[in-house]
Amino acid sequence: MGRLLLIGLLLVAGCSAAPEPGTSNGPVFRGTVAEGSTVDRIRKRGVLKIGGSQDAPLLSQLDPTTGKLTGFDAELGRLLAQYVLGSPKTELVTATSETREPLLSNGTVDVILQTYTITPARRERVAFAGPYYQSGQAIAVRKGTNGIAKPGDLAGKTVIAGANTPSIAAIRQVAPTAEIVEFGSDPECLAALKQGRGEAYVQDQALLVADASKDAELQLVGEPFTVDPYGIGIKHGDEEFTRFVNDWLREIQKSGLWQETWKKTIGTVVRGEAPAPPAITP
Template structure:
């Protein structure tokens, strides 16, 4: 036993001396170097503008006037889209869950909230008498038209700018809010507008009017497109892009989330928001416009605005809904 202890002691001493030897090298040393930040999936470049085909209408007066007073919940004609939605038991709404203030998931309650979400719940209440009878479907900006055309959703309320080109594919409600494209940068940036970002990477969502505006902008920024504005925010925070440019309403939500950012410059576009509806159902369009009109006249629109948007930028007046008929 004493001999075994001596043997183990000799082995331990040998190992200790080997560990102190300067001739030993680390196993498979990792080379030091710059670590590139991971990018979100689907990063792309600029997208061509569709403004060449948008001279045929007034986006602010493109929709249909409500047909009298709203019917009572559930009192809809047989065979109508409203009747089918009611019989299904819930409204299907295409929304965003990453645009703070307009459409986002409250991580405390796990509920969808925001200015656009309020508009969806008003439609559900008018159909069912219950604002919670909604099935939310999260979609990207680029998926909005396809979701409506493919009958995946009944409405899209997702900071959806009304354009004449889009109106050839889907129908829109009357304009219920008007935003404008601006620029978001780090607070340390000296840029004061998009004119100061020549050759700089500027992020916007794929399929949005914002990325199309960036593509042809005179100062020639470098457009970077991503699926969602949450991706833009992260890329700006990580220094992968120099700025984000989109509607001031969306940028205001980012500033609320990160006070190290600031909005700069004046509005370079007018973005009239409407609720998207599958093409060809005039009665449903008129119904949705009736819901919007009721929201405005009852003060619900103003209460929603005060809750989510007051103080985030230029004051927005209560909209006067306009129609083409």
């Protein structure tokens, strides 16, 4: 998958944000909203609650100088709020791989936008709109590391991975004899790699490219060896809201707003034209 793809989104637990200046004007839903539907509840509340991250460069990162979340996922979150509410007003809740599903099921958040790979197992617990982006598992090492050039080279090595992520199954598939060490977040995994607690780190290339753009000690090895579609997580069984979000995705793809968002976030690091958005699947 050549130059590849990134993405995911926002947070500050329990912290609300006013409409962000400079956000692209996106479409606004003009149709009828059913009483008691998810869209109706969001409108009555006046804010879209999103689960995500604030420490993912190019995807959803808090700018300490402005207090604004920047990146592909962060922009998409504001655009979805614009579609639902007519203004990009969001409330950002910090999510981890372990808390995403509980946050959806108990209604703490309306959506998860956080490099959330769609898998058959997750579909049994979460509804997904999208995919809205596509990435793949890739390998990162400390700069200057020798002996790891392809997935098979992970055999017998200590490999770092995020807990509860598709990286674990991907490592077991290509290198069954690797010893996997799990950590709870991308920053924790990066810190462990730099401390020598593992010889390689396997993660979505989306996140690794963003990490490498900020950290000269990190080196990516080879190309992605899986295909991972990112979805927008929605409470399981909420088919109406899932269709609603998919309709919004089709609108921003057709209008070119998806591509525009990519260019001003991920496209500032990844060379070339914006990729074609992935086909939305039911």
